[in-house]
Amino acid sequence: xxxxxxxxxxxxxxxxxxxxxxxxxxxxxxxxxxxxxxxxxxxxxxxxxxxxxxxxxxxxxxxxxxxxxxxxxxxxxxxxxxxxxxxxxxxxxxxxxxxxxxxxxxxxxxxx
Numbered sequence: 001x002x003x004x005x006x007x008x009x010x011x012x013x014x015x016x017x018x019x020x021x022x023x024x025x026x027x028x029x030x031x032x033x034x035x036x037x038x039x040x041x042x043x044x045x046x047x048x049x050x051x052x053x054x055x056x057x058x059x060x061x062x063x064x065x066x067x068x069x070x071x072x073x074x075x076x077x078x079x080x081x082x083x084x085x086x087x088x089x090x091x092x093x094x095x096x097x098x099x100x101x102x103x104x105x106x107x108x109x110x111x112x
Contacts, residue, residue, distance in 0.1 A: 015040045023052035068093075 006017065015037065022034035030047040037046065064070045072089035076082040 015046075019046070019048055019052050020055070022048050023050055 010017070018034070018037040018040060022037060025034065027034040027048045028050055030045070031043050033041060033043055033046075034048065068089060069086065072085045073082045076085050
């Protein structure tokens, strides 16, 4: 199914879908608002990345088998249980949790 078909038949216009369509049409940046987004965003308030045109799919079962987090929270029944299990799981990592990667914010990219 093409994303244009999905976008055309949505009862709610997803800005994210509009970003994906705009990237696929070759739009980039944040100053010139692509047609699919004109009713949702204003110049300087968004950033279209070229990689937005790529749609990724994953086999959920394979991802779950490889995930440490799934094992940590598998038997949890409440949000609090999950939060506590995540804390215990992170503390148990010999190498410690990875540092947060500081990706550029869209606000930092306006004007590029």
